[in-house]
Amino acid sequence: MKQRIKLLAAVLGTLAMLVAFPVFQSFEAQAGGYVTVKGSDTMVHLVSSWAEAFMNHNEGMEVSVTGGGSGTGIAALLNGTTDVCAASRQMKEKEYKLAESKGLDVMEHVVARDGIAVVVNPRNPIETLSVEQIGKIYTGAYTNWNQVGGPDKPILVLSRESSSGTYVFFQEHVLKKRDYTTRARLMPATSTIIHSVSTDQWAIGYVGLGYGVEAGDKVKMLGVKKDENEHPVYPSEKTVSSGAYSIARPLHFYTKGAPTGAIKSFIDFCMSKEGQKIVIETGYVAVQ
Amino acid sequence: MKSKMKEKAIKLVFTSAASTAILIVALIFLFLGNEAAPFAKVPGLSELFGQKWMPVSFEKESFGLLPLITGSLLVTFLATIIAVPFGVCGAVYISEVASRFERELFKPFIELLAGIPSVVIGFFGLIVLTPIVKDVFGLYSGLTALTGALLLALMAIPTIITISEDAISNVPKSYKEASAALGASELQTVWKVTVPAALSGIIAAVMLGMGRVIGETMVVMMVTGNAAIVTGSPFESVRTMTATIAAEMGEVPFGSDHYRALFWVGIVLLIMTFMLNLVSHRVLKKYQDKQ
């Protein structure tokens, strides 16, 4: 009997707590000037620069920025834990379907463009690679630099984590949808790739153009040949916006339906002349 | 009468407070199980026994847990090998050899180490230790299982020292006196009497340290390179279960196969740490009962 009373007390006590929690939720005021942005690590630097400038212009507005990867952002948007999703890739078919099943109408905004630079250590003699060669390095078909005209040294393949939009984009457009080699080291962030490439002589990695430019002479950005026979093109703002550099992509914002209120004014600011100036300052390519 | 009611009410409050611990455990199992369960139907549990972890793929997604489990085990094993001599020697030294002054100084100092946040240790490892490992062993990259293990050993050492030291100091004085009376040297007494008497306490300490190592996330994520390969070499990159969850969890669309597979990783991890904890608890208890 005693034992049963104890159990009953336990169950009642905890139930009471569970019921009490949602009551607190009603205190959650939907403050008018609050925007959360979540998603791509590639874009987090850009978005927080936008947020900073936006808040300087608009007293009382608040923008919070979180990274984690494009997939993180999309998942968060679909789960209602963020207002804006920043994504360095397009939403996948699967994700659109999931949104549909939740009754969400997701709207896409292209807010900037980005080139993906393939980087090696400055002491590596290789200057250019073709897209196909890069693909073969990343799928594991090539494992030694002498297979692409370099010295007889094994290639240390560095990639982003699979949660990164850059990972998926690179897989789709450079690896031609094949799998990465399992030997690829998956780095939690772009700057760890830069750090490793700058210290490990035979490493290769890929990073957003902004990061590559920012890293200066710590890493060497390779010229990329679309085809074996074509001229190599080096990544830069010019070659990305002209379309000559082949590994480039648009950067997106996704919102639930058409943006309104604070969300709209933030996105409008990003697209404004001043917003696009920030895009160039942070090393990306303006869309207008 | 009123005070009796009050006593009962108070007891009820404490009882329900205490049962939250049970509730939390139940919720953890319930929640992990609930999220992981549908994976058993589609694509099926056999998928988890594969050799390859490739959750994002245009060809075929693979959710083999083997590389993650071997990765975690390798790092834990290495860290334990490194941590045990330091931990045990440290504990014996502090409790049996050190001067009073040293003891008063070292114990809080080692407890301070336990207080250094893991992300700080990971940061330190990434900046300072990674290049050292690379140069010392002549590797192409310092992002290896060994680098992670070294840092994790450092994090396990305070746990091992603190608990072993307790066990060693608790060995009855009479043992040592008897040993000395029989003509054993101080050293013989330490290794042949004191340490064996405290052995189960030391073992429990090591296992608790291992528990901390296997569950550690940020350090391994920052320095082990995270390549999901099955390997036994300390100079290869490994991907541990904890790093996999931390790196991929935010990314996955909720309800996808990948999402569910990550919950399976969580469950396997939970079971492994639970077993370690349970065994070390039993050992420790046996040892305490013996006292």
Place this chain on the structure above:
Amino acid sequence: MRSRSAQTMIYWLMRAFTYFVLIVIAYIIFDIIRNGMPVLSWEFLTESPRKSGAEGGILPAIVGTLLLVLGTMAAALPLGMASAIYLSEYAKRGRFTEMLRLAILTLAGVPSIVFGLFGLGLFVLFLNFGASIIAGSLTLACMVLPTIIVSSEEALQGVPQSLREGSLALGATKWETIRKNVLPYAIPGMMTGSILGIGRAAGETAPILLTVAAFYLPGLPDSIFDQVMALPYHLYVLATQHPSADLVRPMQYGTALVLMILVMTVNLAAVLIRSRMRKKYRW
């Protein structure tokens, strides 16, 4: 004679092992202090970060971490201490107690990232708190609960049985006995253990990764349902995600130093309380 020199040698070896560990610890602390000190300034402590943390300060992260610590304490202290009181004063041998002990043991072994998963599922999604202070604090509270229970129980057990018996013999009820004759002696010890546990929570990254931490949020939070920046996550971000990680290295060290000072102050306070208490109460 031979064994004497062997003994000396082995002692030296053990001494070397111990000192090696101590030197490594000292080096880490020294390295962080040396590189972090130059950054520490009034500005660094009281301003919001600018240019993704390359300039400005870390005020929102400091405030965020403090709020998380407070939230964790508010949730875990009463719960943990009450559980300890139950275990030490009320529990009898039986299925319920055994279950409780097993649960606490299990909880103590759950890896921090699994708590993160759990917090994400329960607090952020199921209870719909979103990524917020309350979700993060509750997740951390679950994590430190076993530490608090175990150390509080130890403190309660340290109070001599005779004090309880005396009080009961004089006709006091059980609760009166606990309140007047047990808690006053046990509270300092209970606090110490609990504070140590909470200090650990302040430095944790994995559980807050999925439940509360924001990359960039210059304003301070208005309610417990807001996201906040937190020191461990800010350090992780600065160290791994910033485009020019080397350029912001001083800021990383500064952040690491502040985080370490914060955690160590908490720990040191606990250790000090304990050693004073040990001297004060000896039975």
